[in-house]
Amino acid sequence: MLSHSFYTLTAVAALLLTCHARRQCPGNTGRPETPGLPERDGLKGQSHLSQGFTGQFGSPMRPPRRNSLPWEQGLPGSLDPEPHSDLVHLKHRLARLEGVLVLNGKIREVGDKIFASNGKKVDFASALASCEEAGGTLATPMKEEENKAVLSIVKEYNQYAYLGITEGETAGQFKYINSMPLNYTKWYKYEPNGKGTEKCVEMYTDGTWNDKKCNLHRLTVCEF
Known part of the structure; x- marks a missing residue:
């Protein structure tokens, strides 16, 4: 049971470190936000990728809108104290668990x-x-x-x-x-x-x- 907790906490700590350092997690490409696209035919933000494609009734097809992802909102990682607090807690917990595992006893x-x-x-x-x-x-x-x-x-x-x-x-x-x-x-x-x-x-x-x-x-x- 301890071994499972140890590896689970290690995995979480590694994930948090990666997300905090690189600002990208599973599902995030890590690419910067796309800047405003040029105007075309009075429509702002229509990508050149949509040119030449039309919908069922001949209207231009627009790329679907998406909601902002969680890591694209809130404070920058360097200003957000929560990830740091979580890491400190995890490190402390891992240190204690490592000591217990070294003893390998009751x-x-x-x-x-x-x-x-x-x-x-x-x-x-x-x-x-x-x-x-x-x-x-x-x-x-x-x-x-x-x-x-x-x-x-x-x-x-x-x-x-x-x-x-x-x-x-x-x-x-x-x-x-x-x-x-x-x-x-x-x-x-x-x-x-x-x-x-x-x-x-x-x-x-x-x-x-x-x-x-x-x-x-x-x-x-x-x-x-």
Whole structure:
């Protein structure tokens, strides 16, 4: 399903780029608008191609009129912000999907976040590095719904997983890996209790958290 979405978005992005750059899409010849045609016998705009052709009652045949095509209307492409906005959104979406495809593992989507795992068990530093190389970061649930999404992956592999949370300079005070304070927690009873000796955080198979040393092997779960 992801593969289909990826190639569909790629095709749309390519089409938009072509239309925006060259101002021509399927059905448009790319030729400039035909300027006003010379007058002939008092009739403006009658093409020389119609000369010598007559209709059923001897009247000159005129080429059929056509309505303006969508890309011939509105603002010039350079002034229209909508194609640029669409491309920015598509590029962002493609980047996230590419990261997920690199991991080639289980995924869950919650709101704007995508959680995925490659099923590998490594230490904290290696897990973080693999997520960042794929264009994401370690899974960092910031609300109950996101915690449940990560938990579903943990249950799928039946393995504890590192989260993108570490202990700060003050023992017992944890923060996100971007140094922002926690706005949501799911600590197991009496945790954290490492008192400065357990700097990382793992998720149990029931969704609760525990502070743990960073050199153990835990499931890699990333977010994009």
